[in-house]
Amino acid sequence: MATDTSCPYCKRLTFMDYVQDSARIVDEDDMRAEAAFQCAACGRFSVGGKQYAGFTTDTSGHSFPLRLHETSTPAEIAAVLIGSIEYWEPVAPVGKAYEDVPAAISAPADEAYRCLSIDAYRAAVLMSRAVIEATAKKQGIKTGRLVDKIDALAERGHIRPLVAEAAHAIRLMGNDMAHGDFASTAISRADAEDALVLMDEVLNDVFAVKNRLEGLLARRAGEEPAG
Template structure:
């Protein structure tokens, strides 16, 4: 049972579900994107696999928009991110797979093809990789560079 509780015969709360909701922090990602990615991980942690995948798709689209890529459907936005060098060709393929999975949960007959935990975990791993490459790694490099330059007196 998700989002509920169990009563003892005395009417007291005995247990609360879920016991733990796991998210993930993305400190160098813009807040509106980071909070959506965190929510995707929270969804995964409670078994809401379709919700997790739909949110991962939203993260990809928000990343494109954050880089000024606002025209066209998501497939065109992904291609444009790669064209502009926001993401690599490998990340372009990852973004398209997230898009395909998101489309599947949004438009397909959900009763015919169940989405497994493993499916959702893999899609979120691709989302995390995109956020790492686009936001986290450049910010980390900038911090390391700044500390080095401060040690060297601005060299």
């Protein structure tokens, strides 16, 4: 039996082969089942699991016990677990590729998405804030506070006014945390997701639109007939 997922070690989308007789119920209170799996690409082992593996839910939302119990055999547990795995350990962070952004900026932007994928919401927001500041510095805006750098990006035409507002929203969200005041800042997943989407708007304005336009114009110029 096998299932497919991204391997946390080799980062490939691959088949994870179930290790025979490894399935166990590891928490009887919530019927959490886990099993060992081996990556078909690199050979390393991961754990796949599911909470409430011994229950099913009907269309009305009522849960009914299946035949799993604390004395179920590994084969019985695996039959329920395979194909319905909810989580993998260790967690494989998922980033984002940026084709039109310089590596010095795209690498931390990708890292921000990796933080989000493992539920590190405060880290994701802080990274997005830092990406915006690094973007300003890449444009030669190296002095002043972040608020001044964002204003300068807008004043010089690098970002649209609405995108400047988005950048300020990220700045404000991360301000307290940037200065070590974590207790006063609650960050939800929705907050972090919005921060990264808005960060992408900054990167799109500053880098992607310009690079794609230059590529388009260069191709069009090469295709125009001489004379």
